[in-house]
Amino acid sequence: MNKAFIYIIIGxxxxxxxxxxxxxxxxxxxxxxxxxxxxxxxxxILLVIYLLIAAPKKLKLxxxxxxxxxxxxxxxxxxxxxxxLFTAIELSTLPxxxxxxxxxxxxxTIISFFxxxxxxxxxxxxxxxxxxxxxxxxxxxxxLNLKALQLTSILFGLGSGIGYALYSIFxxxxxxxxxxxxxxxxxFVIAAIALLPFFPYQEKLHLLxxxxxxLYAFGLGFLPTAFAYIIYxxxxxxxxxxxxxxxxxxxPVVATLIGIFIFxxxxxxxxxxxxxxxxxxxxxxxxxxxxxxxxxx
Numbered sequence: 582m583n584k585a586f587i588y589i590i591i592g593x594x595x596x597x598x599x600x601x602x603x604x605x606x607x608x609x610x611x612x613x614x615x616x617x618x619x620x621x622x623x624x625x626i627l628l629v630i631y632l633l634i635a636a637p638k639k640l641k642l643x644x645x646x647x648x649x650x651x652x653x654x655x656x657x658x659x660x661x662x663x664x665x666l667f668t669a670i671e672l673s674t675l676p677x678x679x680x681x682x683x684x685x686x687x688x689x690t691i692i693s694f695f696x697x698x699x700x701x702x703x704x705x706x707x708x709x710x711x712x713x714x715x716x717x718x719x720x721x722x723x724x725l726n727l728k729a730l731q732l733t734s735i736l737f738g739l740g741s742g743i744g745y746a747l748y749s750i751f752x753x754x755x756x757x758x759x760x761x762x763x764x765x766x767x768x769f770v771i772a773a774i775a776l777l778p779f780f781p782y783q784e785k786l787h788l789l790x791x792x793x794x795x796l797y798a799f800g801l802g803f804l805p806t807a808f809a810y811i812i813y814x815x816x817x818x819x820x821x822x823x824x825x826x827x828x829x830x831x832x833p834v835v836a837t838l839i840g841i842f843i844f845x846x847x848x849x850x851x852x853x854x855x856x857x858x859x860x861x862x863x864x865x866x867x868x869x870x871x872x873x874x875x876x877x878x
Contacts, residue, residue, distance in 0.1 A: 585819035592813025597835025600675040602801035613667035618776040623802025625773040628766040639763040653751035655771030662744025673734040675840030676848040679833045680719040680856045681738025687712040688746035708862035718855025826867040
């Protein structure tokens with residue numbers, strides 16, 4: 582197999598392990614927003630260290646005004662997206678939350694139509710319809726199962742998809758002047774700074790002195806974030822973006838397997854079919870060669 586494909590698959594598979602770290606941090610009493618803060622800070626520290634060693638020039642802003650790009654990617658996208666995703670994981674299951682997260686490409690298509698006047702082709706409309714059907718299957722609207730409906734979980738799950746999509750929209754401007762790795766680093770730095778006042782240091786500082794908590798916190802920032810993004814980007818630089826996006830759909834598969842086999846979370850055959858519809862929609866759009874921009878986890 583092509584080495585670039587291996588790098589991309591490893592990076593995407595590591596993204597799929599996010600829920601494992603999140604659930605273990607929940608066990609120590611951290612809230613979703615606190616876990617978002619831990620991820621932002623650990624990721625920012627590790628990415629800055631990496632760039633200082635590998636490419637220090639990439640840590641320099643071209644102009645002070647460029648900070649506006651990263652306020653969008655860091656606060657409006659990353660903080661909002663992570664908070665919604667981690668809350669959805671807390672309220673439901675890893676497979677459920679991950680399936681709704683992958684509605685992001687559909688939101689990108691809709692937003693791009695209004696914002697950038699990108700045409701809605703037949704392939705895109707078909708993919709949007711498949712995403713809608715898949716989402717209805719995952720959340721229990723098809724077949725209608727009122728007991729299975731979890732309105733709050735659904736809203737947070739879809740919120741994560743919207744936040745995830747917004748990263749692609751905001752980074753579209755930043756990528757005209759910065760590399761994807763620089764954009765991600767600045768994004769997490771801004772997110773970490775913005776979250777600084779919201780962490781309950783007096784109440785939770787003693788938990789951060791626990792080696793196990795530090796392992797999970799920096800593990801979350803390292804393996805499924807900094808390292809995953811670096812290795813994914815390395816593979817992306819050696820292959821086509823559309824192919825990379827298709828390979829990255831291994832992420833929800835890994836997350837689903839972790840939820841089912843490690844945390845014994847329920848995920849029915851109908852829900853699995855819904856996830857297949859959503860992933861299929863993502864792949865069809867990438868095969869069409871339209872969606873060329875990548876997301877950052």
